[in-house]
Amino acid sequence: MNEETPQLDSAVPREHRPANASALIYNGAGEYLLHLRDQIPGIWEPGSWSLLGGGREPGDRSLEETVRRELREEAGLDIPDLAPFAVEEALGSDGTSLPIQVFAGHWAGDPATLDLTEGVMLHWFRPEVMPRLRMAPATLELIHRHAEMLSAGQCGAAPALGARRPPHPRGPSAPAPGGNAVPNVIGVHLYLENANGEVLLGLRHPDSAYAGSTWHFLAGHCERESAVACLVREAREEAGLVIDAKDVEFVHAVHLVDTPGMQPRMQMVFRARRWTGMPEILEPDKCVS
Structure with missing residues (x-):
C-alpha cells in the first residue's frame, strides 16, 4: 500500500487519516485469527479479543509497513498477500473516534506455533461464535462484512469457504505419527464472578481422579454436545445454577497432555455474565464445599 490508496488520499484532512493499522487474517475454513489482549488497565480494549495491529511509527513509510511490522513484532507472522x-x-476510552486502516490477508497456519510477544493467545474463530466473545462491536461487524464478501467471491482469490486447511507440521491438528488421529477429551470450566469481585470455586472431593482436595472451577467433560451446552448442563447439575447460553463467553483454553502417552485434553474456560440461582452442592461425590 502507498499514500495514493483511496482510504489515505491526500484530500482527506490529516486529522481524519488513520494512524493505526490492523490485520484481518482469515483461512480457508472460514475462520478468523483473533488476539486475546492482556487484562491490563489503561491499554486499548483490555481483556478483549481483537485484531493484531498497532500504531504507525516514525520509520514506517506507509500503514502497510506499520501492519507488517506489528505482525512481525507481536507474533513473528508474515502475510504476503495483505491488501x-x-x-x-474505533472508540477510545475517552470517547474519541480513532480511524484504523484494516488490511485483509489469507493465512493457513497454526497460531500455537507462533512466538507471541504481546497479549495472552491467538486463536481461530468462525464468525458465528464471535458474539459470545468479549470484543468490540465494530470489529465483529467488520468480520461479518468480510465473511459475506468472501463468500460472495468479492475479496480476491482464496481457498473456498468450507475447505479444510492443511495441518501445520508442528501443530496439534497434525496427524500423529503413522497417520492415526488421536481423540482429545474436551473439558469445560466455569468462571463466575459476583458483584463483589468474588470468584466461585468448588473444593473437589479427596477421591477425585483430577485435582482432589483442590479448589477449582466448576467443570465437566463434553458428552454428545457443544462445549457451551456442556457448561450450561454442568452448572445446573453440579450447583443448581441456571445459565443462558447467550450470556456465556469464551475466555481461555489450555491444550495439554498430563504425562507422556496420556490422552490429550483441551480445557476450555467460559465466563458467564449472568445467571440465576444460589450455588449449592448437588454432587457431593465430586464437590464437598
Missing part, C-alpha cells in the same frame, strides 16, 4: 480492506472507526 487494504476498510477503515474501522
Whole structure:
C-alpha cells in the first residue's frame, strides 16, 4: 500500500487519516485469527479479543509497513498477500473516534506455533461464535462484512469457504505419527464472578481422579454436545445454577497432555455474565464445599 490508496488520499484532512493499522487474517475454513489482549488497565480494549495491529511509527513509510511490522513484532507472522480492506472507526476510552486502516490477508497456519510477544493467545474463530466473545462491536461487524464478501467471491482469490486447511507440521491438528488421529477429551470450566469481585470455586472431593482436595472451577467433560451446552448442563447439575447460553463467553483454553502417552485434553474456560440461582452442592461425590 502507498499514500495514493483511496482510504489515505491526500484530500482527506490529516486529522481524519488513520494512524493505526490492523490485520484481518482469515483461512480457508472460514475462520478468523483473533488476539486475546492482556487484562491490563489503561491499554486499548483490555481483556478483549481483537485484531493484531498497532500504531504507525516514525520509520514506517506507509500503514502497510506499520501492519507488517506489528505482525512481525507481536507474533513473528508474515502475510504476503495483505491488501487494504476498510477503515474501522474505533472508540477510545475517552470517547474519541480513532480511524484504523484494516488490511485483509489469507493465512493457513497454526497460531500455537507462533512466538507471541504481546497479549495472552491467538486463536481461530468462525464468525458465528464471535458474539459470545468479549470484543468490540465494530470489529465483529467488520468480520461479518468480510465473511459475506468472501463468500460472495468479492475479496480476491482464496481457498473456498468450507475447505479444510492443511495441518501445520508442528501443530496439534497434525496427524500423529503413522497417520492415526488421536481423540482429545474436551473439558469445560466455569468462571463466575459476583458483584463483589468474588470468584466461585468448588473444593473437589479427596477421591477425585483430577485435582482432589483442590479448589477449582466448576467443570465437566463434553458428552454428545457443544462445549457451551456442556457448561450450561454442568452448572445446573453440579450447583443448581441456571445459565443462558447467550450470556456465556469464551475466555481461555489450555491444550495439554498430563504425562507422556496420556490422552490429550483441551480445557476450555467460559465466563458467564449472568445467571440465576444460589450455588449449592448437588454432587457431593465430586464437590464437598
